[in-house]
Amino acid sequence: MPAKVKFWAMLIAISCVVFEQMTEQAPALTVEVAKKCNALAAKAFPPREIGNPAAGVIGGGKNRQKYYRECIENEGNVDHNSKEAK
Numbered sequence: 579m580p581a582k583v584k585f586w587a588m589l590i591a592i593s594c595v596v597f598e599q600m601t602e603q604a605p606a607l608t609v610e611v612a613k614k615c616n617a618l619a620a621k622a623f624p625p626r627e628i629g630n631p632a633a634g635v636i637g638g639g640k641n642r643q644k645y646y647r648e649c650i651e652n653e654g655n656v657d658h659n660s661k662e663a664k
Contacts, residue, residue, distance in 0.1 A: 607650060615649035618656060 623642040627633040635642050649656045 611650065611654045614654045615646050615656075618649055618654075619646040 619642050622645055623635040623637045625631065625633060625635055645656070
């Protein structure tokens with residue numbers, strides 16, 4: 579019986595090592611990058627009415643989200659010409 583336990587323990591250990599090697603690590607999101615990207619997105623897509631978040635943003639909310647996501651993926655470095663037309 580101990581031979582079976584050793585076999586399965588070794589198989590699990592090898593599987594864990596193999597799967598760990600296969601996974602790709604994503605860069606961690608830092609507070610500084612998130613704040614920078616939020617400020618850049620707010621500047622690129624200002625609100626329609628100041629003080630009224632229900633009014634939406636100029637250029638559309640989905641475009642702002644896309645811009646923010648690209649900024650996060652590039653760790654705070656965005657191409658300012660990538661903003662879609664209003």
